[in-house]
Amino acid sequence: MVELVPPFLVYFLGAALLPLVPGAALRSALSLLVPVIGGWLIWTMPTGTHDVVTLMGVDLTLIRNDRLAAIFALVFSFAAFVSLVYAWHVRDRVQLVATLLYSGSAIGAVFAGDLITLFLFWEGTAIASVFLIWARGTEGAYHTGLRYLVIQVASGVILLSGAALFWRETGSLAFDQMTLGSPATWLIFIAFGIKCAFPLLHSWLPDAYPSATVTGSVVLSIFTTKLAVYALARGFAGTELLIWIGVVMALFPVIWGLIENDLRRVLAYSLIGQLGFLVVGIGIGGELAINGVAAHAVSSILYKSLLFMAVGAVLFRTGTARASDLGGLVRSMPLTALFCLVGSATIAAVPLFASFATKSMILSAAGYKGYEGAWLALVAAAGATVVYTGVKVPYCAFFGADSGRRPAEAPWNMLLAMGLGSAACIGIGVFPGAFFALLPYPMEYDVYTVAHVITQLQLVAFAVLAFVLARRFGYLPTETRSVVLDSDWLYRRVLARVIGGLAQGMSIAWAGGVRFQEAWLNRVILRLYRSHGPASRMAQSWPTGAMVQWVAILLAVMLFVTFLA
Amino acid sequence: MDQNHDDTSAFARVLLLIGSPRAFAVLVVLCAGLFVADFLYHKHPYFEVEEVPGFYAIYGLAVVAVFLVAARLLGGVLKRPEDYYAPNDVASEPYPDESRADG
Incomplete structure (x- = not known):
């Protein structure tokens, strides 16, 4: 029976009622209450399982609250709050409803205690989020949204078939630790992998996220992939295959990120790269690694949405996010530039910023367990991240060659949202102990050792040096208006040609x-x-x-x- | 333009120092200092390779160099004109004016 108000219900009620509120400012103000109430419900929720409802003879566990679920749900609530502040100026009711349904579904999925409940919210995130892409209102966005929806819904359908097989195999639908092996677990694994942007299953992400509206991209960057990370951490912690999947995910986006011209697409690739760290952590398993995954998921939600907000503000004011069309905006958007630099410093894991504390746990876990290859790959990816996201994005937008553009500073609500995100990034970096208390397992972990500070600063400083030298000698990839082919080329071009050819052949025959x-x-x-x-x-x-x-x-x-x- | 130059706030001018030649000199000094610092403290490495003095510095520099070369090479192969996927893609579309939605 329903004994607690499930947090997702607050979001769904908000989505149902807020569009009826007249007056855009009042609507925006009231929308902020939703994540506050939701967050409070999560904060005060007792652990254990609650709200078991029976639907067509199946017991659905709406709430299974433990420390792993709680930290994801809390950071989702915070990020939803920040993105609603960022979207204060948006008058479009569709985007507001989509944002609330999407956040609510993601939080509902995190608390799901069984695979059917997980499936329902899993599809909820897919269907709600596509409206953030369609809200752009162009023909290209319509087609991109359709591609995104097909892949996301397919992930859900695969999850459902996996759940059905799992039920036949074990007689249980409980969503707990699984062992990869049977067809059922493989299907569930692949369903999670699609949303987690595993290599070759990833191309929906850099296709769709940069195609959404300014505010839509910020919201998209928060939920879907981190929900998949949570699901993998819950279901497949310690699956060694994940270590190698994660290593590939951490490394290959570097090249695409360096080539890509659209800065929001650069951020999308860098998002995959950061997921790589998390997936490696899940593959390692154990208390330190899973703590590291939870902590770094929080910090990557914070800095990634912060960077999407900063580039979004540039897009909002100039109408473009192309590196080739931007440059020198710091002169008229200094505060946005500053917040972008905070995001950069955080993703680069500079000491006193969140990632310095969180990323190191995953690296330490790899070290303790003796995964030297994975460790070397992650350090390489960390060094490359400094350049292809940490330096490239602010350099191309705010510094670098002056484009002559002098747009106005971002609106107050965007600055406030970026300020909140920055404060959280710095807060976790300066007071990691307080933050670690929220992690799934209790632990003793000292972040600020001399060795850690010096080695990390070395990595960052020399990576920046490499970038600066490459620029001096003209070795940076040139930024020109272009699209960069990725694995989606296989279905958008090759498969389309093959099907087109087949269709033509058939019609001739x-x-x-x-x-x-x-x-x-x-x-x-x-x-x-x-x-x-x-x-x-x-x-x-x-x-x-x-x-x-x-x-x-x-x-x-x-x-x-x-x-x- | 001069007028624009006057508009640049003191705060923006401070941030602009990041791109100045002086900042490059600071970076070089910082790198040198960090490299030297590697000899001055006690390490407790996970792997042997970490005991190499300046491992993170050399590794970071080398990794970025390799990726930059790889990106240059692959960039020539993977880049296509912006309207390659048009009209099924937003790459060649102008971003719609959001101020309309404000009206």
Whole structure:
């Protein structure tokens, strides 16, 4: 029975009622209450399972609260609050409703205690979030949204089939630690992997996220992928395969991030790179690694949304996020530039910023367990991240060659949202102990050791040095208006061509068949006409009274049959 | 333009120092200092390779260099014109004016 108010309900009620509120400012103000109430419910919620409801003979556990679920739900609430502040100026009710349903679904999924509840909220995040892409209102956004929706819904369908098989296999639908092996667990694993942007399953992310509205991209960057990280941490912690998947995820986006011209797409690739760290952490497993995953998920939500907000503010004011069209904006948008630098310092894991405290736990766990290859790859990825996100984004937008653009500073609400995000990034970096108390497992972990501070500063400083030297000697990849091919090329171009070719071949074959059939029929009819037509040889012998003759024959047969009967 | 230059606030000018030649000199000094500092403290490494003095410095520099070269090479292969996927893609579309929504 429902004994607690589930937090997602607050979001769904908000989504139902807020569009009715007249006055945009009042609507925006009231929308901020939703994550506050939701967050308070989560903060005060007792641990354990609650709200078990029976639906069509299946017990659905709406709330399974433990420390792993709580920290994800709390950071989702905080990030939802910040993104609603950022979207204060948006008058579009559709985006508001989509944001609330999307956040609510993500929080609902985090608390889901069984696979069916998880599936319902999993699809909820897919369907709600696509409206943030469609809200851009262009033809390209419509097509991109459709591609995104197909892939996200497919992930849900695969999850559902996995759940069904799992139920047949084990007789249980509980969503707990699983062992990869049976078809059921593989299906569930792949469903999680699609949303987590595993290599070759990832291309929906850099396709869709930069295609959303300014505020939509910020919201998208928060939920879907981190929900998948939570699901993997809950279901597949310690699965060694994940270490190698994560290593690939951490490394390959570096190249695309360096080439890509659209700064929001650069951030999308860097988002995949950061997911790589989290996936490696899940693969390592154990208390330190899972603490590291939870902590670094929090910090990556914070800095990634902060960077998306800063680039979004640039897009909002200038109408473009292309590196080739930007540069030198610090002159008129200094505060946005400052917040962007805070985001950069955080993703680069500079001491006193959140990632310095959180990323190191995953690296330490790799060290303790002796995964030297994975450790070397992650340190390399950390060094590259400094450059392709930490330096490239602020350099291309705010510093670098002056584009001559002098847009106004971002609106107050965007600055406030970025300020909140920055404060959280710095707060965790300066007071890691207080933050660590929220993590799933109690631990003793000293972040600020001399060795850690010096080695990390070395990594950052020399990576920046490499960038500066490359710029001096003209070795940076040039920023030109372009699209960069990724694995989605396989289905957007190759598969489209193959299907197009097949369709063309089929239609040619069909037309040929039809023509052949027509010619054959024509020939048959013509031949019949020649032999039996009015002018044919057969017609010459038609007796004039043929019909009378046939009637006579029929009568004779009738007489004969009647006589016999 | 001069007028724009006057508009640049003192705060923005401080931030602009990040791109100045002086900042480059500071970076070089910082790097040198950090490299030297590696000899001055007691390490407790997970792996042997960490005991190499300046490991993180050399590794960071090398990794970035390798990725920059790789990006240059692959960039030539993977880049296409902006309207490659048009009209099924937003890359070549102008961003719609959001101020309309404010009206």
